[in-house]
Amino acid sequence: MAMKNQYLIDLLETVKKRNAGEPEFIQAVTEVLESLEPVVEARPDLVEAGVLDRLVEPERQIIFRVPWVDDNGKVQVNRGFRVQYNSAIGPYKGGLRLHPSVYLGIIKFLGFEQVFKNSLTTLPMGGGKGGSDFDPKGKSDGEVMRFCQSFMTELCKHIGPDTDVPAGDIGTGAREIGYMFGQYKRLRNEFSGVLTGKGLTYGGSLVRTEATGYGLCYFTDEMLKANGKSFEGKTVVISGSGNVAIYATEKATELGAKVVALSDSNGYIYDEKGVDLACIKQLKEVERKRIKEYVNTHPDATYTEGCSGIWSIPCDIALPCATQNEINKESAELLVKNGCFAVSEGANMPSTPEAIEVYLNNGILYGPAKAANAGGVATSGLEMSQNSERLSWTFEEVDAKLKGIMTSIFAACDSAAKEYGMPGNYMAGANIAGFLKVAEAMKAQGCV
Numbered sequence: 490m491a492m493k494n495q496y497l498i499d500l501l502e503t504v505k506k507r508n509a510g511e512p513e514f515i516q517a518v519t520e521v522l523e524s525l526e527p528v529v530e531a532r533p534d535l536v537e538a539g540v541l542d543r544l545v546e547p548e549r550q551i552i553f554r555v556p557w558v559d560d561n562g563k564v565q566v567n568r569g570f571r572v573q574y575n576s577a578i579g580p581y582k583g584g585l586r587l588h589p590s591v592y593l594g595i596i597k598f599l600g601f602e603q604v605f606k607n608s609l610t611t612l613p614m615g616g617g618k619g620g621s622d623f624d625p626k627g628k629s630d631g632e633v634m635r636f637c638q639s640f641m642t643e644l645c646k647h648i649g650p651d652t653d654v655p656a657g658d659i660g661t662g663a664r665e666i667g668y669m670f671g672q673y674k675r676l677r678n679e680f681s682g683v684l685t686g687k688g689l690t691y692g693g694s695l696v697r698t699e700a701t702g703y704g705l706c707y708f709t710d711e712m713l714k715a716n717g718k719s720f721e722g723k724t725v726v727i728s729g730s731g732n733v734a735i736y737a738t739e740k741a742t743e744l745g746a747k748v749v750a751l752s753d754s755n756g757y758i759y760d761e762k763g764v765d766l767a768c769i770k771q772l773k774e775v776e777r778k779r780i781k782e783y784v785n786t787h788p789d790a791t792y793t794e795g796c797s798g799i800w801s802i803p804c805d806i807a808l809p810c811a812t813q814n815e816i817n818k819e820s821a822e823l824l825v826k827n828g829c830f831a832v833s834e835g836a837n838m839p840s841t842p843e844a845i846e847v848y849l850n851n852g853i854l855y856g857p858a859k860a861a862n863a864g865g866v867a868t869s870g871l872e873m874s875q876n877s878e879r880l881s882w883t884f885e886e887v888d889a890k891l892k893g894i895m896t897s898i899f900a901a902c903d904s905a906a907k908e909y910g911m912p913g914n915y916m917a918g919a920n921i922a923g924f925l926k927v928a929e930a931m932k933a934q935g936c937v
């Protein structure tokens with residue numbers, strides 16, 4: 490979609506020049522600016538207040554050395570990041586990604602998206618993101634612990650329960666959050682809700698583990714219902730087999746669908762009868778093994794090397810839950826050709842701009858990440874509330890709140906899309922609704 494508004498065209502040019510070499514960040518900003526064209530026309534006061542000029546620049550970017558000693562006594566050095574993107578509506582909030590592909594551009598794109606996502610949750614949270622190019626895969630528990638302690642030794646200078654509250658993301662699960670929390674507590678002599686996704690014995694919230702996957706299905710269910718459809722009896726393909734994919738599989742199955750495929754970064758499994766989730770949980774959550782092991786105990790299932798082939802499996806609904814840009818134009822065209830009618834994103838920015846164009850041109854119901862996967866951070870927000878009042882809510886209570894939030898997010902996307910003349914375009918709706926709250930707050934707080 491080409492932009493016509495000269496102010497936005499010029500702004501995007503500045504972003505491209507200033508952030509050369511960071512294609513993911515430029516991709517995320519381009520999508521949002523394109524969606525905001527009708528808002529910029531309708532709200533010159535926001536342009537006048539410089540809201541957009543400020544929003545495309547993070548408030549603070551921290552890059553630091555993370556030295557640690559491996560099991561052979563050798564010094565290893567990784568690079569750590571925290572991008573404190575925007576604090577207009579609350580303390581910075583967003584996960585920590587541990588993956589070898591991490592560099593500043595990835596963290597900035599994730600931080601930028603987080604600002605709008607957190608705004609959509611209706612909770613008072615600003616946007617941030619962090620991580621490192623450390624790869625937890627193949628490392629011993631001791632190595633992971635020493636890395637996490639070193640990472641937190643620097644990060645603790647920049648975060649706090651009222652300043653910046655990190656959480657998990659790719660490669661950062663309960664184990665890593667535990668080690669980081671322990672180190673923060675030791676260094677600051679303070680037991681506070683400085684991280685979310687904590688274990689249940691030390692301030693974690695019930696449902697946080699399940700939240701992103703469950704929330705994705707709650708959002709998708711709303712989108713389906715609004716269009717006269719449902720999960721019942723549908724065939725679903727889900728990429729990834731990590732935290733988001735596992736609990737999306739669990740909830741989609743509970744809602745009556747059959748999930749036939751899952752993947753990891755090496756390849757994908759296809760089980761026509763529906764995947765055996767207990768086996769996947771054992772392999773991935775307990776034994777930390779590769780997904781190809783699944784076929785050893787499920788001889789009717791098949792394993793195929795490579796990730797993108799998963800989108801050639803015929804399905805009604807696709808839920809990408811692995812990583813950015815995992816569905817390109819060709820994969821999107823295959824999904825359409827095979828009769829898929831809904832794509833809803835558990836991962837952040839899993840569809841390329843060309844893939845999104847294919848969805849929109851073919852009437853696919855498209856649930857964009859910043860709305861569809863907001864259940865994780867929403868439940869992190871609920872964990873912060875519980876930590877502040879030093880209480881723990883029941884599973885049912887948190888789950889009901891999560892469901893209510895996802896329902897309201899869908900309603901907000903739906904009505905913003907209609908109000909700005911793009912009915913059914915939930916991507917534009919999410920960008921507009923998420924933006925407006927942050928923009929009003931930025932305008933009210935003056936030029937800071």
Ligand code: NDP
Pocket residue numbers: 657658659660661701728729730731732733734752753754755796810811812813835836837862863865866
């Ligand atoms: P996990 O680390 O638990 O799982 C990630 C999964 O995706 C693994 O199966 C992994 O395979 C696969 N994967 C990761 N990188 C790649 C890659 N480059 N190519 C192919 N497959 C890959 O992470 P999460 O489940 O937490 O996160 C998945 C996505 O969801 C991310 O985009 C994340 O930002 C997003 N998200 C997560 C939230 C959360 O609460 N956890 C909240 C909102 C969004 P392998 O094991 O082989 O690496």
